[in-house]
Amino acid sequence: MxxxxxxxxxxxxxxxxxxxxxxxxxxxxxxxxxxxxxxxxxxxxxxxxxxxxxxxxxxxxxxxxxxxxxxxxxxxxxxxxxxxxxxxxxxxxxxxxxxxxxxxxxxxxxxxxxxxAKYLGLPSETKYRGQGVSACATCDGFFYRKKDVAVVGGGDTACEEATYLASLCRKVYMIVRKPYLRASKAMQERVFNTPNIEVLFEHNTAEVLGDETGVTGALLRKNDGTETKIDIAGFFLAIGxxxxxxxxxxxxxxxxxxxxxxxxxxxxxxxxxxxxxxxxxxxxxxxxxxxxxxxxxxxxxxxxxxxx
The missing domain is CATH 3.50.50.60 (FAD/NAD(P)-binding domain)
Known part of the structure; x- marks a missing residue:
């Protein structure tokens, strides 16, 4: 044929x-x-x-x-x-x-x-996708005005998203698995000069926490095995x-x-x-x-x- x-x-x-x-x-x-x-x-x-x-x-x-x-x-x-x-x-x-x-x-x-968009591959991340989990700060950041959010990643994109979100949100956590940022010097300076961004070095996300309303927090695991919980309304992926x-x-x-x-x-x-x-x-x-x-x-x- x-x-x-x-x-x-x-x-x-x-x-x-x-x-x-x-x-x-x-x-x-x-x-x-x-x-x-x-x-x-x-x-x-x-x-x-x-x-x-x-x-x-x-x-x-x-x-x-x-x-x-x-x-x-x-x-x-x-x-x-x-x-x-x-x-x-x-x-x-x-x-x-x-x-x-x-x-x-x-x-x-x-x-x-x-x-x-690359995701971490956590079941909880999939569960709350569109309910607080996002891979685009420019698209969804507006919904988290005056709230606390987290950005995963340490490259230029993550720094860019974090500084953008910092202009809207009360507080921005950056979850970075390495002990340093991979971003360019200029982007790093921008992050470190933004008072409402807190960089959490050597941390990985163990789980995204939430309820029927959506994301409420994240459970983080430090490289030494210790765990901490942060309260957030938005969880942004910026890992490429x-x-x-x-x-x-x-x-x-x-x-x-x-x-x-x-x-x-x-x-x-x-x-x-x-x-x-x-x-x-x-x-x-x-x-x-x-x-x-x-x-x-x-x-x-x-x-x-x-x-x-």
Whole structure:
């Protein structure tokens, strides 16, 4: 049986993938979007989104993604459940396999597979995800104004999140497993000069504590075995993100962290006809609105490529 031929294949269903779908379908390119393992992307793991323009009262993360999906479908995007299991980008049309069985030939591809926040792997952390446990201070910090919170990590991101939270919260604990911060000198100075940040060196989180209202504290274990409990309302992970690029690792140019490299100011990868959008190529901003904007860029780049 001959593989199905598709003009525009969009891989991923977060704000980047859906925005790319809205633009390519309005351009009459008949995009097909595969949702992947997390339909709706990272936003479906958060509750209230208050910083997406156009929602003055805020919006539930799932609702926002449902709205974007509906908009993409309205213009004719075909949205399918399924995960891309292999992608051969060595020649056009690109050869794609879905769920290990279905074969597709794509004239162009927009990769919007996102990045996954790294978690500690504690059952209690999973239990309170979205109820006090978060991997994005910029997204959720506002909900913890004048409260006590903790940030896990000792790198630049953790320091940045801690100083951001310190401007909103009463107190910020930094839980750092090493006896020092890995962050740059400037970031370290910023942390040490912020009076309401307390750095707890050589501590690991043993358990996130909570009740039916959400997170209430954390049980910390020092490297010498002693345990302490801190009272907090928010528990923020800042131990990095993992871009979902395994599928393309030996074909596309990636940076040292595994993010897809694109030509500056565009969505173009090192392979003609393959474009990247959203968190999969963005280790810096990781916001729904920047992902949506880059989905628009990828769609326009893709349209120009196909017209040429």
């Amino acid at each position: 001959k593989p199905e031929r598709i003009k525009v294949l969009i891989i991923g269903s977060g704000p980047a993938g859906y925005t790319a779908a809205i633009y390519t379908s309005r351009a009459n390119l008949g995009p097909v979007l595969y949702e992947g393992i997390e339909p709706g992307g990272q936003l479906t793991t958060t509750t209230e989104v208050e910083n997406f323009p156009g929602y003055p009262e805020g919006v539930d993360g799932n609702q926002l993604m449902a709205d974007l999906r509906k908009q993409a479908e309205r213009f004719g995007t075909e949205i399918r459940t399924g995960t891309i299991t292999t992608a051969d980008l060595s020649s056009r049309p690109f050869h794609i396999v879905v769920d290990g069985t279905k074969e597709i030939e794509a004239e162009s591809i927009i990769i919007a597979t996102g990045a996954t 993100h993992h871009p979902n690029t395994e599928l393309f690792a030996d074909q596309l140019e990636l940076d040292a962290e595994g993010y897809i490299k694109v030509e500056a100011g565009t969505s173009k990868t090192n392979i003609e006809g393959v474009f990247a959008a959203g968190d999969v190529k963005d280790p810096h901003y990781r916001q729904a609105i920047t992902a949506a904007g880059s989905g628009c860029v990828a769609a326009l780049d893709c349209e120009r490529f196909l017209l040429r």
